[in-house]
Structures are given as C-alpha cells and as structure tokens.
Amino acid sequence: MVSFEILCIECGTSHDPSRPAYACSSCGNLLEARIDEAEAAADLAEGGHSERPLSVWKYREAIPIEDATQAVTIAEGGTPMVRCRRLEEELEVHNLWIKFEGANPTGSFKDRGMTVGVTKAIELGMSVVTCASTGNTSASLAAYAAAANLDCAVLIPEGKVAMGKLAQAMMHGADVLSIKGNFDQALEMVMTAAEELGMYVLNSVNPFRIEGQKTAAYEICDQLNGVSPERLYIPVGNGGNSAAYWKGFREYDSMDLTSGCPLIRGIQAEGAAPIASMFSEDRSELIPVEDPETVATAIRIGNPANWKKTVAAIKESGGSASTVTDEEILEAQKFMARLEGIFPEPAGAAALAGFMKDLDEELVDRSSVVVCVSTGHGLKDPDTAIAQCAKPRVIEPTMEALSRMLGGAGE
Ligand SMILES: *Cc1c(COP(=O)(O)O)cnc(C)c1O
Ligand SMILES: [Zn+2]
Numbered sequence: 001m002v003s004f005e006i007l008c009i010e011c012g013t014s015h016d017p018s019r020p021a022y023a024c025s026s027c028g029n030l031l032e033a034r035i036d037e038a039e040a041a042a043d044l045a046e047g048g049h050s051e052r053p054l055s056v057w058k059y060r061e062a063i064p065i066e067d068a069t070q071a072v073t074i075a076e077g078g079t080p081m082v083r084c085r086r087l088e089e090e091l092e093v094h095n096l097w098i099k100f101e102g103a104n105p106t107g108s109f110k111d112r113g114m115t116v117g118v119t120k121a122i123e124l125g126m127s128v129v130t131c132a133s134t135g136n137t138s139a140s141l142a143a144y145a146a147a148a149n150l151d152c153a154v155l156i157p158e159g160k161v162a163m164g165k166l167a168q169a170m171m172h173g174a175d176v177l178s179i180k181g182n183f184d185q186a187l188e189m190v191m192t193a194a195e196e197l198g199m200y201v202l203n204s205v206n207p208f209r210i211e212g213q214k215t216a217a218y219e220i221c222d223q224l225n226g227v228s229p230e231r232l233y234i235p236v237g238n239g240g241n242s243a244a245y246w247k248g249f250r251e252y253d254s255m256d257l258t259s260g261c262p263l264i265r266g267i268q269a270e271g272a273a274p275i276a277s278m279f280s281e282d283r284s285e286l287i288p289v290e291d292p293e294t295v296a297t298a299i300r301i302g303n304p305a306n307w308k309k310t311v312a313a314i315k316e317s318g319g320s321a322s323t324v325t326d327e328e329i330l331e332a333q334k335f336m337a338r339l340e341g342i343f344p345e346p347a348g349a350a351a352l353a354g355f356m357k358d359l360d361e362e363l364v365d366r367s368s369v370v371v372c373v374s375t376g377h378g379l380k381d382p383d384t385a386i387a388q389c390a391k392p393r394v395i396e397p398t399m400e401a402l403s404r405m406l407g408g409a410g411e
Contacts, residue, residue: 003036004045004064007209009309017064020124022191022205030309033064035206041255041263044203054078054222056112056215062251063211065119066357070304072118072148076111077215079103081223081371086339087352095369098352100342102377108298108348109241109375110140112216113202113209118144120208126200127151130193132179132186133203134237134297136163136376141202152409153199155179155186162297164343164379180294184303189314204240207306213241220371223259229251229262229371231364233351235320236266236275237299239310241375246313262371264314266321266356269329275307275320279314295384297328298347298376316370326355330388332356336374343378343385351375351410 006015008024009032017019021031043061052058056077060068080103080405084096101109108386118141119130128151131137137163138154145152152174156166160182169176179186187203194201202209221228228249234242242264268276272292278284288300305312314321324332326346333349335356336342351372358364378385 001066002040002061004274005034006031007034009312018124019074020126020194020200022194022201030205030306031207032309033211035062035064037251040251041257044255044257045230047212054219055396056115056212059215059218061217062218062255063116064208065116066123070119070122070143071115072122073115074105074111074143074147076104076115077219079216079219080172081220082340082342084340087335090335090339091356092366093359093370094367096338096355097369098336098342099216099248099371100344101216101373101375102342102344102348105379106136106143107139107164107377108136108140108214109213109373111134111144112212113204113210113240113244114140114144115204116212117202117206117209118150120150121150121200121202122148124200127143127197128153128197128369129202130154130190130199131202132156132183132190133161134183134300135161135380136298137203138174138176139165139168139172141172142169145174146172151175153177157182157186157193160300161385164380183301187305190377202307204238205269210240210244210247213244214248214251216373217245217370218252219250221252222371226258228258228260230368231265231370232262232373233265233267233320233355233370234373235296235299235347235350235375236268236310237272237301237304239266239275239304239306241373242266243306243309243313245373246317261317263315264319265354265358266310266314266319266324269296269299269348269350270323272300272327273323274302275304275311276323278311279320279322294329294346296329296346296350297351298345299379322354322357324357328353328357333378333385334388337378342374345375345376345378345380346384348374348376348378
C-alpha cells in the first residue's frame with residue numbers, strides 16, 4: 001500500500017489512520033489523506049497501470065487501501081467521456097466533453113467514493129455504516145454495504161429525495177430513516193451517531209471517499225490521452241467532489257501522468273449557493289443558506305461540509321464559483337438529452353448550464369478544451385423529467401390514426 005498520512009487541512013496535525021476520524025482532534029477542521037506521490041508513481045508504473053482498463057481500481061497504487069485485492073467493488077469508474085459534437089455546433093464551441101458519471105453502477109459518482117470508503121470500513125473492522133443523504137449517497141452506500149455484508153443506516157430529509165434514489169436505498173436493504181428536517185440537520189445527527197453509536201460515516205467528510213472520487217480526474221486525463229482539460233465545470237453541493245477532482249488533477253500532474261491542471265468552475269443552484277456567494281461577495285467565511293431550495297436536489301445544500309476544501313481547491317486552480325437558475329439547469333438537462341443522448345438528473349446538468357452561461361457572458365474562450373461533469377443519471381428523478389415533457393398522445397390502435405398523427409407532426 002502507498003504510504004500516506006491523514007492530515008488536518010488547517011493545522012497539519014497528523015491523525016492515526018487506523019482509527020476512524022472525520023475532523024481534526026485539535027482544531028476541528030477537515031482531514032485529508034496525503035499520499036506519497038513519488039512512491040505511487042513508481043508503483044503505478046511497475047504495476048503496469050497504463051495497460052489496465054479504466055476503473056477506480058486501475059489506480060490502486062495511488063489509493064490508500066491496505067489490500068486492493070480485497071476491495072468491495074461492483075465495477076465503478078471507467079465512465080464515458082463523450083465528445084459533444086452536436087452541442088459544439090449548437091453552442092459554437094470547439095472542444096466540449098461530458099464526463100458521464102451517471103454511468104456508474106448505482107448511477108452517480110458516489111460509487112467511486114463508496115468502493116474505497118466501504119473497503120476502508122472493513123479494513124478498520126467497522127460493522128455498521130451510515131450517512132446523511134440527499135439521495136445518491138444513500139443509494140450508493142446501501143449498494144456497497146450490501147456487497148460487503150455490512151449493516152447500513154441512511155438518514156434522508158423527508159419528502160425531498162428523488163424517487164429513483166429512494167427506491168435504490170430501500171431495495172439494497174438499508175435501514176432508511178426519514179428525518180423531519182433538511183440535509184444539513186441529517187448530517188449533524190449522523191456525526192453525533194458516529195461518536196455515540198460507533199457507526200462509520202461515509203459522507204464526504206470521510207477522507208477516503210475523496211480518495212476514490214479523485215480517480216475521475218485521473219480518468220479524464222487518460223481519456224484525453226495524457227493531457228488535462230483547460231477547464232472543468234462541476235456542480236458543487238457539499239463540495240467534496242470538486243475538491244476531489246482538484247486533488248486528482250494535482251496528483252496526476254505531479255506524478256507526471258498528465259500535463260497541467262484545469263481551471264475549475266464550481267456551479268451551484270441559485271437557491272443553494274453559499275459557496276458561489278463567497279466568490280461574488282469576495283468573502284472568506286461561509287454564510288450558510290437557511291432553507292436551500294432547487295430542483296437539483298443533489299445540490300440542495302445550505303451548509304456545505306467541505307466548503308474550506310473546495311474553496312481552496314477552486315482558488316488554487318485559478319477558477320471561481322457561480323450560480324445558475326433552476327430554469328437554466330432544466331434547459332441544459334434537455335439539451336444534453338436531446339442533442340447528445342445523455343440523460344442526467346438535474347444536478348448532473350448544472351455544469352453544462354454553468355458553461356452555457358459563461359458563454360453567454362463571454363467569460364470563456366470558445367476554443368478551450370472544456371469538460372462538464374455530469375454527476376448523476378436522469379432515471380434517478382423521473383418525476384422532474386416527466387413534468388417537463390409533453391404527455392404521450394393517445395390514439396386508436398389503427399394505421400389510420402397512426403398516419404394521421406405522424407403525418408400531422410411534420411406540418
Ligand atoms: C452528491 C452529488 C453532487 C454534489 O457533490 P458534492 O461532493 O456534495 O459537492 C452533485 N450531483 C450529484 C448527482 C450528486 O449525487
Ligand atoms: Zn487541525
């Protein structure tokens with residue numbers, strides 16, 4: 001296994017990696033895994049990683065897990081990078097890609113974090129895993145807990161979880177607890193439960209989840225044949241994933257497996273934008289949004305747990321965060337579905353919405369190599385999709401009725 005430390009991002013205190021920890025014991029800030037990059041680079045080369053098919057575990061030598069042959073895996077990662085020819089034409093840009101994370105086994109990027117996080121839970125001898133979730137985290141954790149034969153309890157905000165996600169958590173056999181409150185309150189409860197009931201928390205404050213999610217950045221570089229994109233657009237909820245991508249690009253660059261790092265544009269929904277407002281108001285402290293509201297339920301987060309990590313990452317990349325409206329998100333969702341054949345859930349269209357807005361405001365060069373991360377699958381949230389589309393037309397079962405309908409459609 002690669003040498004690594006668990007360090008506080010603020011005061012640098014090192015923590016014992018053989019015990020579960022989500023916050024610094026001396027200052028309470030977030031923790032991160034720091035791997036020995038030189039060692040990882042040498043081991044990746046020696047292991048022949050460039051010959052392996054794309055997947056999270058292609059990069060096993062850069063993932064701080066004791067024994068990757070024991071990984072709890074259901075074939076996550078290795079998701080499509082789609083060159084968006086029709087969108088390029090429509091938007092008059094030259095080099096646009098969508099990294100479709102909805103193609104992961106449970107339909108969101110959360111699987112990259114869970115394969116590593118649940119493997120770590122086993123390594124640490126934990127028997128119960130838990131999370132608070134707007135939906136996808138619980139769907140993913142429930143699946144990996146099932147594969148690992150661990151007990152799983154998930155806390156979701158009552159009435160605010162898309163139907164597909166709820167179905168997944170229930171089907172995989174998790175104990176699903178519906179909280180009469182919002183996500184932020186559910187997360188607080190989970191953190192207390194971790195301490196008092198000895199459960200292993202797999203929210204994105206868990207540094208090992210980030211270690212899995214960073215592999216999406218490695219993959220993008222591999223899929224672009226060893227170069228980084230110039231810009232990455234990514235939705236920001238709790239901010240774990242955007243921080244993970246930045247970590248991935250930085251590590252891959254310093255291991256000499258790609259050249260350069262992209263500028264990161266973090267995209268939030270207007271009604272849930274505590275991080276974007278830090279940028280627009282030039283503030284260095286987070287002011288939580290009391291009642292976050294957006295159609296993109298996966299990023300309906302008012303008090304993002306990883307704000308410090310992601311703000312630092314976005315700034316270091318030379319980028320910034322901004323907002324899109326729900327209308328812009330839904331328009332981008334339809335665009336992706338109708339021009340590229342990719343069906344994202346609303347949060348999975350926010351990055352493209354942000355790129356389209358930047359184009360409108362002339363904030364981006366039309367020839368830049370741009371990757372928009374589409375974080376989750378549209379089938380997660382069929383209600384929102386159906387509400388936007390015309391109902392199927394009902395006809396008699398005759399050829400006459402059919403030809404009248406189809407003939408009429410072209411007029
Ligand atoms: C979890 C999630 C996000 C937000 O990611 P963070 O790491 O919380 O910023 C965005 N989109 C989808 C589909 C998600 O499931
Ligand atoms: Zn600290």
